[in-house]
Structures are given as C-alpha cells and as structure tokens.
Amino acid sequence: MTTLKKGDLIKGKFGTTHKVIEVLGEILFISSTDSFNTCWSHQTEEQLKENGYTWDTPAWEPSINERAWYINGSVQADWSCWGNTDIDKARRDFLGIYQTKELAEAALLEIRRKLGK
Numbered sequence: 201m202t203t204l205k206k207g208d209l210i211k212g213k214f215g216t217t218h219k220v221i222e223v224l225g226e227i228l229f230i231s232s233t234d235s236f237n238t239c240w241s242h243q244t245e246e247q248l249k250e251n252g253y254t255w256d257t258p259a260w261e262p263s264i265n266e267r268a269w270y271i272n273g274s275v276q277a278d279w280s281c282w283g284n285t286d287i288d289k290a291r292r293d294f295l296g297i298y299q300t301k302e303l304a305e306a307a308l309l310e311i312r313r314k315l316g317k
Contacts, residue, residue: 213252269304
C-alpha cells in the first residue's frame with residue numbers, strides 16, 4: 201500500500217518538486233515540475249525511491265470523531281473532535297494538528313522560539 205496520497209509533494213534527486221496528482225492502487229501519477237496539473241510520469245513508491253525521489257513522512261491524520269489538538273486563536277493548545285471539515289483542514293494546514301496536548305504545546309514553544317517570543 202502506498203503512503204503517499206493525492207496532493208503530496210515529492211522531491212526529485214536534482215531538487216525538482218513534483219505533485220502526486222492521482223493514486224490508482226499502487227501507481228502514483230506524478231506531475232511535471234512546471235505544471236502541477238500535467239501528468240509527467242507514473243510509478244510505484246518503490247520505483248520513486250529507486251529513482252532518487254524523497255518525501256516527508258505523511259503527517260498524522262485523525263479518524264472521524266478522534267480528538268485532535270491544535271493552536272487556537274488565543275495562542276493556546278486546544279482540542280476538538282476531528283470531522284474532516286473545512287475548519288479541521290484549515291487548522292491542520294495552518295499550524296498543524298497533534299495527537300496530544302504535549303505535542304501541541306511543544307509545537308507552540310517552537311513557533312514562539314522561531315518568532316523570538
């Protein structure tokens with residue numbers, strides 16, 4: 201089973217960036233570097249690794265109704281039950297979601313450190 205999913209970005213061995221534009225079973229359809237909407241290649245994850253492609257490990261994604269921690273507007277760790285809603289996705293894509301309060305608080309400390317606060 202593939203760990204990559206539609207929308208994930210991968211790096212080529214020469215620093216190029218490609219997007220997974222579709223997944224069909226074990227086959228990943230990969231975009232060209234100049235247009236993320238144009239299919240350039242199709243390979244399995246194993247073939248991508250053999251050809252020098254790399255990617256970040258997919259982030260944790262909670263199940264429906266599972267607790268997810270995030271950084272709220274008051275800059276504190278908070279939680280809600282994951283519903284895969286637009287709000288959930290916005291929280292995930294902005295400052296991230298975390299499995300535990302401790303991980304959310306550690307991320308908050310790192311954000312503050314980077315901001316010099």
